[in-house]
Amino acid sequence: SAVISQKPSRDICQRGTSLTIQCQVDSQVTMMFWYRQQPGQSLTLIATANQGSEATYESGFVIDKFPISRPNLTFSTLTVSNMSPEDSSIYLCSVGLQGGEKLFFGSGTQLSVL
Amino acid sequence: GENVEQHPSTLSVQEGDSAVIKCTYSDSASNYFPWYKQELGKGPQLIIDIRSNVGEKKDQRIAVTLNKTAKHFSLHITETQPEDSAVYFCAAPRGGGTSYGKLTFGQGTILTVHP
Numbered sequence: 001s002a003v004i005s006q007k008p009s010r011d012i013c014q015r016g017t018s019l020t021i022q023c024q025v026d027s028q029v030t031m032m033f034w035y036r037q038q039p040g041q042s043l044t045l046i047a048t049a050n051q052g053s054e055a056t057y058e059s060g061f062v063i064d065k066f067p068i069s070r071p072n073l074t075f076s077t078l079t080v081s082n083m084s085p086e087d088s089s090i091y092l093c094s095v096g097l098q099g100g101e102k103l104f105f106g107s108g109t110q111l112s113v114l
Numbered sequence: 115g116e117n118v119e120q121h122p123s124t125l126s127v128q129e130g131d132s133a134v135i136k137c138t139y140s141d142s143a144s145n146y147f148p149w150y151k152q153e154l155g156k157g158p159q160l161i162i163d164i165r166s167n168v169g170e171k172k173d174q175r176i177a178v179t180l181n182k183t184a185k186h187f188s189l190h191i192t193e194t195q196p197e198d199s200a201v202y203f204c205a206a207p208r209g210g211g212t213s214y215g216k217l218t219f220g221q222g223t224i225l226t227v228h229p
Contacts, residue, residue, distance in 0.1 A: 001160075003159075009132070017148040031215045033215050033216070041221075041222075042188065042219040042220060042221050042222050043158065043203065043217075043219045044219075045208065045216055045217070047216075048215070048216070057167060065167060076141030090157070092157055093213070094215065096213075096214060100158060100212075100213070100215050101146055101212055101213055101214070102148070102163065103148070103160065103213065103215050104160060105150075105157035105158045106157050107155075107156055107157045108156070108157045110155075
């Protein structure tokens with residue numbers, strides 16, 4: 001597996017503001033993803049973070065709301081923009097290893113929007 | 115896309131008993147099925163997975179079985195311990211076939227093991 005570190009681990013934010021979440025991996029990985037876990041719910045894929053090109057977003061998620069950067073093979077950021085209380089969730093960075101088949105998660109960022 | 119249904123939503127057992135969680139999937143092309151354990155305040159941890167070319171896989175007290183014909187797979191935990199208490203998620207490749215990191219998750223099962 002890999003060590004996947006996320007910062008911050010939690011934050012409380014005011015509506016209308018933005019928060020950038022950082023994800024650092026201890027080895028170079030090709031596949032990196034961002035998932036969301038709403039309170040008491042399952043996990044939903046937000047986007048694939050592509051190194052050197054624009055992220056690929058899943059249905060229901062757009063770049064203006066969740067801009068993603070991937071400057072190299074060990075680092076990515078997810079920004080939650082113009083936040084509302086509905087954005088209160090756990091945001092999880094993940095990497096695909098062993099040919100991309102196995103998915104490993106970071107510890108997550110718990111976001112509360114007031 | 116893939117649709118994954120997971121049951122039960124909650125499961126309470128006595129220490130030493132067995133626990134079984136079941137999932138069904140919709141896309142017959144899916145060929146990889148992982149299970150994750152999520153403890154409070156932590157990210158999901160991959161605990162076992164199975165590929166569609168086998169029917170069963172074991173790792174100590176944990177096993178996963180797969181029925182491709184019926185399109186369902188199950189997690190079996192034997193001799194449960196209080197530290198097995200957590201939320202368990204099943205998953206399947208989002209677009210069928212191999213996941214390449216893109217998974218559709220079940221709704222989760224809250225397992226409580228009473229001492």
